[in-house]
Amino acid sequence: MGIELTINGEKHSLDVPEDMPLLWAIRDHLHLTGTKFGCGMAQCGACTVHLDGNAIRSCVTPVGTVKGQNITTIEGLQSQVAKAVQTSWDEGAVVQCGYCQSGQIMSAVALLENNANPSDKDIDDFMAGNICRCSTYVRIRAAIKDAAAKIA
Amino acid sequence: MTMLNNHISRRAFIRKTTHGGAGLTLALTLPSVAGASESGPGKTVGNAAADEFSPNAFVRVSPDNTVTIISKHIEMGQGTYTGLATLLTEELDADWSQVKVEGSEADPKRYNNLLWGPFQGTGGSTAMANSFMQMREAGAKARAMLVAAAASLWKVPAGEITVESGVLHHKSSSSKISFGDIAELAAAQVVPEKVTLKTPEAFKLIGQPVVRKDTGKTSGKAIFTQDIQFPGMLTALIAHPPKAGGRVQSVDASAAKSVPGVVEVLTIDAGVAVLANDFWSAKKGRDALKISWDNSQAFSKSSSDILKSYKSQLEQPGTSVVNNGDFDAEYAQSDVRFDAIYEFPFLAHAAMEPMNCVIQRRPDGVEMWYGAQLQTGDQMQVAGLFGIQPEQVKINMLFAGGSFGRRANAHSDYVLEAAQIAKAYTKAVPIKLVWSREDDTRGWYYRPMYVHQLSASLDDEGYPKAWRHRIVGQSIISGTAFAGMMQNGIDPTSVEGASNLPYHVANLKVDLHTVKDGVPVLWWRSVGSTHNAYSTETFIDELAKAAGKDPVAYREHLLKEHPRHLGVMKLAAEKAGWGTPLPKGRFRGIAVHESFNSYVAQVAEIEEAGNNQYRIRKITCAVDCGLAINPDIIKAQMEGGIGYGLSPALMSEITLQDGEVQQSNFHNYRVLRINQMPDIDVHIVKSAEPPTGVGEPGTPVVAPAVANALFAATGKMPRKLPFDGLIV
Numbered sequence A: 001m002g003i004e005l006t007i008n009g010e011k012h013s014l015d016v017p018e019d020m021p022l023l024w025a026i027r028d029h030l031h032l033t034g035t036k037f038g039c040g041m042a043q044c045g046a047c048t049v050h051l052d053g054n055a056i057r058s059c060v061t062p063v064g065t066v067k068g069q070n071i072t073t074i075e076g077l078q079s080q081v082a083k084a085v086q087t088s089w090d091e092g093a094v095v096q097c098g099y100c101q102s103g104q105i106m107s108a109v110a111l112l113e114n115n116a117n118p119s120d121k122d123i124d125d126f127m128a129g130n131i132c133r134c135s136t137y138v139r140i141r142a143a144i145k146d147a148a149a150k151i152a
Numbered sequence B: 001m002t003m004l005n006n007h008i009s010r011r012a013f014i015r016k017t018t019h020g021g022a023g024l025t026l027a028l029t030l031p032s033v034a035g036a037s038e039s040g041p042g043k044t045v046g047n048a049a050a051d052e053f054s055p056n057a058f059v060r061v062s063p064d065n066t067v068t069i070i071s072k073h074i075e076m077g078q079g080t081y082t083g084l085a086t087l088l089t090e091e092l093d094a095d096w097s098q099v100k101v102e103g104s105e106a107d108p109k110r111y112n113n114l115l116w117g118p119f120q121g122t123g124g125s126t127a128m129a130n131s132f133m134q135m136r137e138a139g140a141k142a143r144a145m146l147v148a149a150a151a152s153l154w155k156v157p158a159g160e161i162t163v164e165s166g167v168l169h170h171k172s173s174s175s176k177i178s179f180g181d182i183a184e185l186a187a188a189q190v191v192p193e194k195v196t197l198k199t200p201e202a203f204k205l206i207g208q209p210v211v212r213k214d215t216g217k218t219s220g221k222a223i224f225t226q227d228i229q230f231p232g233m234l235t236a237l238i239a240h241p242p243k244a245g246g247r248v249q250s251v252d253a254s255a256a257k258s259v260p261g262v263v264e265v266l267t268i269d270a271g272v273a274v275l276a277n278d279f280w281s282a283k284k285g286r287d288a289l290k291i292s293w294d295n296s297q298a299f300s301k302s303s304s305d306i307l308k309s310y311k312s313q314l315e316q317p318g319t320s321v322v323n324n325g326d327f328d329a330e331y332a333q334s335d336v337r338f339d340a341i342y343e344f345p346f347l348a349h350a351a352m353e354p355m356n357c358v359i360q361r362r363p364d365g366v367e368m369w370y371g372a373q374l375q376t377g378d379q380m381q382v383a384g385l386f387g388i389q390p391e392q393v394k395i396n397m398l399f400a401g402g403s404f405g406r407r408a409n410a411h412s413d414y415v416l417e418a419a420q421i422a423k424a425y426t427k428a429v430p431i432k433l434v435w436s437r438e439d440d441t442r443g444w445y446y447r448p449m450y451v452h453q454l455s456a457s458l459d460d461e462g463y464p465k466a467w468r469h470r471i472v473g474q475s476i477i478s479g480t481a482f483a484g485m486m487q488n489g490i491d492p493t494s495v496e497g498a499s500n501l502p503y504h505v506a507n508l509k510v511d512l513h514t515v516k517d518g519v520p521v522l523w524w525r526s527v528g529s530t531h532n533a534y535s536t537e538t539f540i541d542e543l544a545k546a547a548g549k550d551p552v553a554y555r556e557h558l559l560k561e562h563p564r565h566l567g568v569m570k571l572a573a574e575k576a577g578w579g580t581p582l583p584k585g586r587f588r589g590i591a592v593h594e595s596f597n598s599y600v601a602q603v604a605e606i607e608e609a610g611n612n613q614y615r616i617r618k619i620t621c622a623v624d625c626g627l628a629i630n631p632d633i634i635k636a637q638m639e640g641g642i643g644y645g646l647s648p649a650l651m652s653e654i655t656l657q658d659g660e661v662q663q664s665n666f667h668n669y670r671v672l673r674i675n676q677m678p679d680i681d682v683h684i685v686k687s688a689e690p691p692t693g694v695g696e697p698g699t700p701v702v703a704p705a706v707a708n709a710l711f712a713a714t715g716k717m718p719r720k721l722p723f724d725g726l727i728v
């Protein structure tokens, strides 16, 4: 009996153990590699995906706990907010090495979906779970504000 | 890595690799293209198709009008792909939108770092400096051949042809043709020996904030090593010895082998490798291993012991590095003396992408896919292990999720681990070695621990008359292929930033105790400047205060012979409003430092945050890196370098207990997060000097700038890093 997962609107049945983190099911079994592995213990945010619209850390989410729920990865972003965030990220030349950026974008989209006009403090509080070792933080802040202005 | 010029010893690599002896000359021949990966991600080989125009190793023009530029340097976030492509495109006069960039294959002949000798690699902020003329010439030669082709096609003099945005024009005959349409004809032209390059006034791209070419990073499409998937590929995790120099004594793998998905367990030089169908199975398998370690040869000291022994060495003179005038006599006779001791811990690089490497054995050698930063060294090390020639090690250079020096390791540590697994496993399947974050944090090759002592006496006006800088720590390059850089037993990376103190002091002494401890160490973004900029720049502030002088004015007096230091310092001071009153509870500190031939000054502004703690509000930064190739990337590197330099100032440290690393992941090896990131304001000095690097020079200046602001606020200078607890 496989585990039923709904990723980016598509249903999959995976033959993996229930305790496998969603991250590895997505990466190693569905071959969606935009979601990154950074720490494996909910410290860095590189693995952020959306579960019914909320940002979660897929590295500490056993697949067995999200059966049948709607999961979105960076590859499945489609909303107007998401497009605005990605455009602002590109226009603001946020990215350096890029390894953290799928997670940053997933968090930023979740933030703006719930708070269309975040303050600096809102941004810092919400994004503090996403480490960027290239320290693109000032541009992340600016891009989130820019995206907020785009969707206003 | 300032002085890497031509000092990398290829022979040292050969000596270290048992079977590689014959590789010295063979490595200089072109690698065979046979065995190139047929498909899949990571196909980075710069080989032209038959109908392409491929005038040199750095550019190809396809009939579909794509201009492909080959980068010999790794893209790890620092913007190299964009910078190198800018240089070539500038002279080629292609349109920026038709340009794409590929990583080169590994070849020390064609893709040599021109500042390093016949050796391919990236580091020491050398990518733009060594490529500045090379990439421009490559572009200009390709352009000349495209023009010659059009001239022969239209039967007009080449001098009448103009090129703009990837299109050739002949005005009087109203002819025009795109690069793509003339590519095949251009391929038949003779490569010109000499070309004239543009003068700076004619630059269209150089100096502009053109968009980056390392794309796919906001859509999840960019492929990193971690993302490589091949049919039949296995994922490998290694259980590493907890102490440096430890070895496997015995292993009970029965439980590991019964984990579903685990395929094989192998004892290799580096530890015990678990091969499985996916990461999770490999991890469970590794967790189930029962290993006893042989620590008889292991390094088993604690950080506290190391610190004590380093401090005791401060009492003795070290190897003399600089000895101008007579420090001892001057200091002994002075009434006004200052003395300070500084402590710097080990630091992990903690790149966002933990180290990893994909490898596959081939009938004719091995093929690897990873964020390769020292290609030539890695080729030699892996060839040595397999008993093959370096050119039989084919490397596909992928994007790296950060490096900060970690991937430029003469020991090729994780690369060799992957190779050991591939060699030990009976089947020639693709294998992806993955380090967990714990492996990465505990994986050694740290910025060395250092203790410094600074001593000075002042003249009647309060300026330093005698200055001694004593440094104790391990050498990064000793015993590696970079050891050729050592001069009289001195590792220049231990003293850079101290031995070239820019301040005028008549009696200057710098000496060094090189400690031989068993902790594997490595360069860490800005190398020697990570500690030397801190001690010198905070000490000078303490002296300025003792002299009753303003820190900027004090430095200005001592920097008369260093116009570029002065230039950035004055610019940063002016932009930060140095000397203007601040609201209550706010303080400023300044620092200025040259590293990798780039000059950076920063002003930190902090404010009280209660409980004797402070918050960093803003860093104002001025940089002089010669001609600015891409101002936006320079700014980004300053921002990133500042953030990277704040972590060791505020919270990061690696400590050892009986030889074991006490930190494991981001909860206890803490790094800067967005809520601690100050605002940053970067200003670039206008310059026509040759371009120098920007990857590292932003990093070393921020910790002393913040410390000097804390000093202004509290009157107490932090002399131990990190200054945990002072900053929120």
Ligand code: FES
Pocket (backbone or CB within 6 Å): A036, A037, A038, A039, A040, A041, A042, A043, A044, A045, A046, A047, A048, A057, A058, A059, A060
């Ligand atoms: S990988 Fe999940 S939070 Fe770091």
Ligand code: FES
Pocket (backbone or CB within 6 Å): A095, A096, A097, A098, A099, A100, A101, A131, A132, A133, A134, A135, A136, B077, B352, B401, B402
């Ligand atoms: S862009 Fe490199 S870690 Fe964020």
